[in-house]
Amino acid sequence: MASEKPTCRWGIVSTGFIASWFVDDLALDRPDANVKHVIQCIGSSSLEKGEAFAAKHCPNSKPAIYSSYAEVYADPDVDCVYIGTPHSFHKQNCLDAIAAGKNVLCEKAFTINAREAREVFEAAAKKGVYVHEAMWLRHRPLVADLTKLLHQDKVIGDVFRMSSDFGFYMDIAGLPETSRLKDPKLGAGTLLDIGVYSLTWAILALDPDSPKNSQTPKLLAAQTQKNGVEVLSSVILHYPSSGRQGMITSTTLSDAPSDVVCRILGTEGYIDVTGLAPSHPASFTVYTKKKDGGGFEEASRSNYTDIGHGFVHEADDTALDIAAGRKESPIMPWKETIRVMEMMDEIRKQGGTKYPQDDE
Ligand SMILES: NC(=O)C1=CN([C@@H]2O[C@H](COP(=O)(O)OP(=O)(O)OC[C@H]3O[C@@H](n4cnc5c(N)ncnc54)[C@H](OP(=O)(O)O)[C@@H]3O)[C@@H](O)[C@H]2O)C=CC1
Ligand SMILES: O=C1OC[C@@H](O)[C@H](O)[C@H]1O
Secondary structure, three states, rough: OOOOOOEEEEEOOOOHHHHHHHHHHHOOOOOOOOOOOEEEEEOOOHHHHHHHHHHHHOOOOOHHHHHHEEHHHOOOOOEEEEEOOOOHHHHHHHHHHHOOEEEEEOOOOOOOOHHHHHHHHHHHHHHHOOOOEEEEEHHHHHHHHHHHHHHHEEEEEEEEEEEEEEEEOOOHHOOOOOOOOOOOOOOOOHHHHHHHHHHHHHHHHHOOOOOOOOOEEEEEEEEEEEOEEEEEEEEEEEEEEHHHHEEEEEEEEOOOOOOOEEEEEEEEEEEEEEEEEEEEEEEEEEHHHHHHOEEEEEEEEOOOOOOOOOOOOHHHHHHHHHOOOOOOOOOOOHHHHHHHHHHHHHEEEHOOOOEEEEEE
16 A cells, blocks of 8 residues: 655745745645645735735645735744744744644744753753754755765775855845845845855865765855944854864856856866856856866766755755654754854844844
């Protein structure tokens, strides 16, 4: 007898941009997938928004539409709550979902700072529920293949340096005052929004023991603020035990001038990861030192095609974790989320970016 696929019934909190992409991907018809996703309900600040969202993004599903997030948490048919609100609401949304006994997948940046993240995980531990930061980059097959080549097969020898720049032009001055990208109370700034991907690439490239036994590098950071919003972050990471270094940046002052989203250098060659942005890698090419003479030659190229928008991997992994009774994602465990938040706290401390929540 064929065994039933694990099924995850999702409660969606908010109807913004990223919630729409996540739900588009949950709604994909994927007969070959090893899990089944059900869009059980959608909670929004308004019933009309929720209804329009469902009609557009999951027209073949019949989710319950609620005009509050509380009704999502209270729905007995929800296995996992997906949180797609601005960063500043993540802590309270997570705490409310956890208090109702729900498992949670919450967008990056997980919270505003490490203190808030610890508070959420402490509540999850007490309640015995699953909580997972939706750092979707770590779930991509490209990342699994690349990190194996780097750290197990050592295709470019000993890695000693990496760089990753996330440039995404935004006319911050022209945005409404209430935009999450402009209002510091909502966590505006490049580091938490896009710099977190450059930082993730640094960890993936330089720390072979992440996420199980990650090391914390020394950090040297600078940030630039315009009209009270951080628009440029530059960070040098230095892992004292290996001597490895990373240079990462994020900015809304300009788009990135190249499609190289991460470059990793080793003693025997280098790897260029290319794509739309550090959050959207599509290919990587391994270049190795030429046998005779100087220079490098292409050794291999690996191309990946997104399924939908690319969120199926984190959604499937979450459903499988919950079905297996895990409380943490082995790909993004609690300790790793806290460590990333601590690193971003330190970068902000050095760079002079403070959020109102830091004083709470
Ligand atoms: N993984 C990824 O690739 C991406 C992740 N993100 C992350 O997702 C989160 C949301 O980003 P994004 O979708 O771009 O944001 P949007 O502004 O597009 O949507 C946020 C939604 O949150 C709800 N909300 C509740 N309170 C507020 C408030 N005071 N101001 C604005 N919205 C509010 C609204 O939904 P409603 O009215 O229905 O309740 C709103 O539509 C962020 O943490 C961001 O970092 C964002 C983009 C890409
Ligand atoms: O997570 C993200 O990745 C893509 C960016 O466009 C977006 O602002 C950010 O939140």
